[in-house]
Amino acid sequence: MDPVQxxxxxxxxxxxxxxxxxxxxxxxxxxDVVLALLMRVREEQDGSLAxxxxxxxxxxxxxxxxxxxxxxxxxxxxxxxxxxxxxxxxEPLYNLACIKDLVVDQTPFWDKFQSILPWLxxxxxxxxxxxxxRMTLEPEAFDMLSKASDCIFCQIxxxxxxxxxxxxxxxxxxxxxxxxxxxxxxxxxxxxxxTPTLDNPEGVWRCRTIFNCTEACPKGIPITRGIQVLKRSMxxxxxxx
Ligand code: SF4
Ligand code: FES
Numbered sequence: 001m002d003p004v005q006x007x008x009x010x011x012x013x014x015x016x017x018x019x020x021x022x023x024x025x026x027x028x029x030x031x032d033v034v035l036a037l038l039m040r041v042r043e044e045q046d047g048s049l050a051x052x053x054x055x056x057x058x059x060x061x062x063x064x065x066x067x068x069x070x071x072x073x074x075x076x077x078x079x080x081x082x083x084x085x086x087x088x089x090x091e092p093l094y095n096l097a098c099i100k101d102l103v104v105d106q107t108p109f110w111d112k113f114q115s116i117l118p119w120l121x122x123x124x125x126x127x128x129x130x131x132x133x134r135m136t137l138e139p140e141a142f143d144m145l146s147k148a149s150d151c152i153f154c155q156i157x158x159x160x161x162x163x164x165x166x167x168x169x170x171x172x173x174x175x176x177x178x179x180x181x182x183x184x185x186x187x188x189x190x191x192x193x194x195t196p197t198l199d200n201p202e203g204v205w206r207c208r209t210i211f212n213c214t215e216a217c218p219k220g221i222p223i224t225r226g227i228q229v230l231k232r233s234m235x236x237x238x239x240x241x
Contacts, residue, residue, distance in 0.1 A: 004028040004079060005087035006037055008049065010101050019098065023087060028079050034088065035063055035074035038102075050101035058218060061152030064159065065102050066091040071159040073218045093159035095168075109155050112171050116179040116197045121190030135186040148181035148226055150219045157213035157223055163206055170206040171198070173213035173223045180226035183233070195234065204230045 003025050011019040024041045035053055042049045053063040056075045063074040068082050068089050082088050096104035126133070137145065157173040158164055164172050179198050182188045198204050204227055213223040 002028055004037060004083055006041065007087040007089045008041075008101065009089075009091040010049075011092075011098050012048070012100055021089075028083075030080075032079045033075050034067055034072075034077045034079060034082065034090070037079060037088075038074060038090070050099075050103045052103055059152060061154030064093050064154040064156045066094060066159065071156040071216050073154060073156070076218055093155055095159050095161065095164045096155065104155075106155065108168065109158050109172070109174065112175040113153075113178060115171065116175045117190060117194050118175075118178045118182065120182060120185060120188050121193065122187060123189035126189075133187070137186060141184060144222065144226065144229070145181060145184045147219075147221050148177050148184070150221060151178065151181075152219060154218060156216050156218060160212040160216035162210060162212065163208055167202070167206060169202045171203050173207070173227070176204060176207065176230065177221060177223045177226045180230050183230060184226075195237070198230060199234050204234065207231075 004027075006024045006026060007021050008024065009019050010016070010022045024045055026037050026040050026045070028037060035056060038049070038051055039053075051063065051065065051074070053075065054060040055062075058073055058076045061073070064071060065074055066072075067074065067077055071093055074090075079088070090102060092098045092102050092104045096106060096109065099105050151174065153174070155174065161170075161173050163170050176198070179194060183191060183194065207224070207227045209224055209228065211224050214221070214225070217223055
């Protein structure tokens with residue numbers, strides 16, 4: 001067991017005017033993830049340290065935070081991977097307002113997710129029930145759709161996107177890849193309703209293909225590629241209608 005230093009960006013709205021950095025020295029064991037260190041600090045040194053976490057296994061998406069300048073899941077980040085000469089620096093996710101310490105206000109993220117009508121809209125004129133219809137997808141399209149369905153709503157892509165930082169009205173990568181997930185689903189007939197939420201200056205066209213979202217996503221979802229597929233289908237629609 002070796003001691004590791006954590007430097008945490010702290011903010012308590014009831015006490016602090018501005019955020020400040022606070023350093024903790026904590027024991028670390030082989031195989032520890034960053035979340036384990038945070039829990040140790042909270043249990044042994046400062047019970048007021050605020051962060052979100054639940055499943056501890058990369059499923060619930062609740063412990064996204066910025067670790068050494070890059071958004072990650074604390075429960076999937078090995079201490080050995082991020083420990084260096086200096087302390088491990090932990091900050092709340094970028095592009096979302098800090099409520100307390102490492103806890104952010106998720107409201108804009110969820111509002112944008114809702115804005116793209118994230119549900120399956122079956123064709124009301126189709127007589128055969130959707131569960132009895134036989135539908136086919138090319139293997140590559142199925143693979144993309146299946147990957148896009150893996151999202152755990154961790155908000156890491158949202159924090160990694162510099163365009164969201166520059167333009168808070170941008171719909172953002174997660175909402176767009178979710179829109180792709182429904183648009184690519186052959187059971188969905190909601191394109192006419194959903195397109196206006198995407199085909200606008202703050203929708204797909206604001207994406208500048210920087211690929212940060214794809215690089216940061218802990219589920220390996222090819223977000224940028226999905227957004228480009230949406231753009232292509234909108235151009236095609238525009239040319240043919
Ligand atoms: S797309 Fe990836 S990074 Fe973005 S919220 Fe979903 S799982 Fe997290
Ligand atoms: S605690 Fe659930 S994803 Fe990390």
